[in-house]
Amino acid sequence: MIRFWGQDKYSERELIGYELFLREYTDGQWRFPKDFGKFTAQEFADLLIATIEALPTGVQLVSINLDQPEFIDSSYIEELGRAQRVCSDMQIVVELTERPAGATITQLIDAASAYKLQDLWVCLDDVGTGANQIDLVQAMSPYVMEYKFALQNYHNKRDFATLVSPQLQFWREQAEINNVFFVIEGFETETDLKVAANYHAEIVQGYYYARPHLIQIKSQV
Amino acid sequence: MQKNARFRRHIIAVGDALSDMVMPNIGAFIAWGLMLSMFGKTGWFPNTDLATLVTNLGHYLLPIMIGYTGGKMTGGQRGGLVASIATLGLITAMQDLTLLGAMIIGPLSGWITHYMDEEFRRHVRQGFELIVNNFSAGFLGIGMSLVAYFGLAPIISWMSTALALAANWLINIHLIPLANVIVEPAKVLFLNNAINHGLLNPLGKEQAAHLGQSILFLIETNPGPGLGILMAYAIFGSGTPKRSAPAAIVIHFLGGIHEIYFPYVLKHPTMFLAVIAGGVTGTFTFNLLDIGLRADPAPGSIISILLLTPPSLHSYLGVLAGVAASTIVSFAVAAALMPHVSVELKQRTTDLAAKNNGALHIIVTGTAGMGSPAMGARILQNQLQQRGTKNFSVTTEPISELHDTRGAIIFVRNDLVELVRDQAPDAQDIIGVQNYLRAEQYRHFSIAH
Incomplete structure (x- = not known):
């Protein structure tokens, strides 16, 4: 059985939406699916639709994570477009993860353009890490609505505040230049709040606000 | 002529700014005034x-x-x-x-x-x-x-x-009624304390000690001028001032918290003429009828004033006559000036349009603490720019801080439409949306709207 777990996203003091994490129930526990490829895009989209229908009113966006292979897969583009049409009052955000998997910049741009045509938002996850470096970010910027910066990547570093501030400044400015929304995730402590407060993210999320929780759906998927 | 108009606009702008600083804090003034009336030296429970x-x-x-x-x-x-x-x-x-x-x-x-x-x-x-x-x-x-x-x-x-x-x-030159020409504007500008503590109260106490009463206790505390202004707004005004005036009357006249009417005067400085005329009339009436109070009424509610009136029919009727006369005159002058207030409002709208080069003002709003209206405002702005639309401005502010809404188009979440209608009755249109981030209404919105 697969379900989405949702982590709260806030815009100022408003609960604006959830980041949805796919989990599979095996051996009495909810875990990250070992084999993501065993689910079809249709199953993924059906679960997404059922999950959106179970969310409280007032929620305005949900984001899901796709690695590069799924991101450029035309069946995902088609099925997520269907989900967006069915759930027209909810903004679906497709987060492209930073894990490199050999997709070319052209393939990623074409996919992002296709998502945009279907009114889906594209978010570049963990900007500045993995494959989501500045060259890809700039190339995809016309088709992207959000840059997401991950504070948690710096938590184990010494001089956290001094190290992360220039990065936040840089990506905040990139978001301004490319007219996209800036999202910061990974808030865990008050220090994170103090450091990141000056960078005026439109959306924030992290364990400090809420941990992911199971979203019960009404229909069978 | 142009210089006069520019001067008037500056005066109006200053009055607006002063009023905008007082209005959000009226609750604190009310708390202060009520506590004074309850626990002050001459309060109900000293x-x-x-x-x-x-x-x-x-x-x-x-x-x-x-x-x-x-x-x-x-x-x-x-x-x-x-x-x-x-x-x-x-x-x-x-x-x-x-x-x-x-x-x-x-x-x-x-x-x-x-x-x-x-x-x-x-x-x-x-x-x-x-x-x-x-x-x-x-x-x-x-x-x-x-x-x-x-x-x-x-x-x-x-x-x-x-x-x-x-x-x-x-x-000193026995022109007591004319003291209100200075006292009334000083009061609205919060400059009356030196007059009260340095002049009226000490002299009043001295007079009351010898004569049993003093008219000086009534010069600043007479609620008539403020009552007249508020009544004029309640009957002839428009928008938020008209709707809030009845409650303000109760707080002012019965509660004695005169600060509640100051923003009504500051917002439209021509109203100084009304309070001055009312104040002069009231003090003239008190002087004519030889009326005074036994002590300084704090706060200046009609209840405190009547409680400190010397116990005689003549005194009670005299106090009521003076308050009534000042109310009637203040009301009449304010009512006569009300069309000018409308002109000022129109002038402000014209100024706003001129400031925006005649551009349409679009506001995306929600309750305080909501971040999605600001995101929605950016999305709408981008969409309008991509369509080549010109001559518009998009702003975002919480519903409680909406201002300059005359002629504006306001986008707000569906369940908050009525709240915005109360706050911005002069908006051109209020459009309800389900989701600030992907409203169909943005797509169909055009400046010819």
Whole structure:
């Protein structure tokens, strides 16, 4: 059985939406699916639709994570477009993860353009890490609505505040230049709040606000 | 002619700014006035300890809140912070209520903070923004509090004393009714304390000690002028002032919290003529009928005034006649000026349109603390720009802070439409949306709307 777990996203003091994490129930526990490829895009989209229908009113966006292979897969583009049409009052955000998997910049741009045509938002996850470096970010910027910066990547570093501030400044400015929304995730402590407060993210999320929780759906998927 | 019009617009702008600093803090004034009426020396339940609380409320909280509001108007949260520190400098230097001074130092501190932030931000090295922000606010606060202490406080004290001397001169040459020409504007500008404490109360106590009553206790506390203004707004006004005036009448006339009508005058400075005419009429009537009170009524509610009226039919009727006469005159002048108030409103709209080069003003709003309206505003702006639409501006502010809504198009979440309708009855249209981030209404919206 697969379900989405949702982590709260806030815009100022408003609960604006959830980041949805796919989990599979095996051996009495909810875990990250070992084999993501065993689910079809249709199953993924059906679960997404059922999950959106179970969310409280007032929620305005949900984001899901796709690695590069799924991101450029035309069946995902088609099925997520269907989900967006069915759930027209909810903004679906497709987060492209930073894990490199050999997709070319052209393939990623074409996919992002296709998502945009279907009114889906594209978010570049963990900007500045993995494959989501500045060259890809700039190339995809016309088709992207959000840059997401991950504070948690710096938590184990010494001089956290001094190290992360220039990065936040840089990506905040990139978001301004490319007219996209800036999202910061990974808030865990008050220090994170103090450091990141000056960078005026439109959306924030992290364990400090809420941990992911199971979203019960009404229909069978 | 153009110079006159420009001068009038400046006066209106100053009045707007003063009113905008007072209005959000009216609740604090009400709390102060009510506590004074309950626990003050001449209150219903006099209590020395609680009277100290009331004194501190008036002496510290009210000016700091006004200063903070003024600083926030021009410099955001940081401006408000610097303004609060500066206001404390003013309070320390002055013994009287420092409200007018707070209304000057507040916006000034906010503007300076905003200017310094804009000028120096680009020179700050990456990684030092937090430290620079915090220390700069502290240093600016110190500087502005010294400016307030050494610079502004003496000027305000001098103005207050000058007004008291002028009122004293009028009383000495037996032109008591004309004292209201100075007292009424001074009261609305919060400059009346020197007149009250330095002139009217001491002289009034002396008179009352010899004669059993003094007209001087009625010069500033007569609720008639304010009542007339509020009644005129309630009947002939429009928009939010019309809707809020009835409740303000109760708070003013029965509660004795005169500050509630000050924004109505500050917003439209022509109304000074109404309060002056009402005040002069009232004092003339009291003088003609030889009416006075036994002590200073604090607060100036009709109940306190009647309680301190000497116990005779002549005195009670005389007090009521004076209050009624001042109310009628103030009401009549305010009603006659109301069409000019509408013209001022239209002028403001024209000015706003001129400021926006005739552009359509679009507002995306929600309740305070919501971040999605600001995101929606950007999305709408981008869509309109991509369609080649020109001549528009998109802003975002919480419903409680909506202003300049005349002729605006307002987007708001469906369940908040009625709230916006109450707050912005002069908007051109209010459009409900289900989701600020992907509203169909943005797609179909065009400037020809």
